[in-house]
Amino acid sequence: MNTPAPYTWPHIDQQLRQAVDRQLDRSLSDRDATGVIGEFEKEFARFVGSRHAIAYSSGTSALHAMCVAAGLGEGDEIIAPAYTFFATATPFAYEGVKVVFADADGWGNLDPDDLPGLLTDRTRAVIVTHMWGNPCDMTAIAQFCRDNDLLLLEDCSHAHFASWGGQRVGTFGAMAVFSTNQKAITTGEGGVLVTDHDQFRELALLHGHYNKRSFKEISPTAPYYQYALTGMGLKSRMTTLNAAVGLDQLGKADDIEERRRGILDRFADALDGNPVVSPATVDPQHGANGLYVLGLHFHQQAATVTAAEFTDRLTRLGTEFDMPGSTAVIANEPLFHRRSRTTPWTTVPTVDPATYGGAQQFIDSFIKAPLFGYPGDEQAVDHHITTLAAVSKDVAR
């Protein structure tokens, strides 16, 4: 059996090469949004259905801007998922916010039932991650935030094409961030903050877009206009070449969505009746998957091997299935337990693993693969589907 070429993203076609080439002649660095940065932001806002979008050098820096724009700092608490990529929460820890962790539900998403027990009189916000593209229960989480006067923040880095109850993710709260690293819509490196609120937009601009752009776009009557020159001390703009890549990808968004949904459907059909693995994809009655990866639930009781052994066999046959490594339970990371920036070396309290039992259960049975989605990927998709079927048959009880 010949194995297909390894998955790379985005698909580099002639159109993308030309877009980057044109940008080389146009500008390598923009200090404001009059060029490709502004064009990319406008298209991104339209893609999500939010009023404003601001581009950053990474998703992590966009999350940092979100923390600063929300006005969170020392003395404040935020409730975050115990199971997520760590950058959902690390910028808050950097700013001295105490991060309080909620366990995961059966989808690996923040469990709304955990929220009431984590609330204190210092809680100011809840941040969610729509893990592996499946939307969180935004009905329950938004209601909890309204009832307790908390800001709702979203990390949509896995969920560019996701919706919950017909509403696009990224539009449920005060602000949301989409990493545009190797995600469904990519700029290479980058991240975008979206919001419907004018004031959050201006405050987010102050973090990372100082001087020319802040002078131009922040209301001169706002009390924080005095910071326009220096911003809040940091600069984290997206480069023009990254924005040109992003603009090209947004122009192909319908195509990417159609191809990836088609592949997800093919896997769903192929897995029908497979007792060992089933698609970890939200029921269309509740929402739409974000098309970041193909997620699978492994059913231990139906198999003679563990999930890790199963995945190992699949990879040895030339597929790209894996069990996520750096996306894990983050609650025990030392960064979240230091007392302050000047006394960083505190010992981490031992946390009973059962505290995040929901997250661990999800992690132990979650397998993913790339969702591909480019012209010519048929061979790779077929190979993954047939290998999955063969190995499942082999290990089924």
Ligand SMILES: *Cc1c(COP(=O)(O)O)cnc(C)c1O
């Ligand atoms: C990728 C990712 C980030 C970080 O984004 P970068 O662009 O890599 O800085 C944050 N949160 C989640 C859930 C991610 O997947």
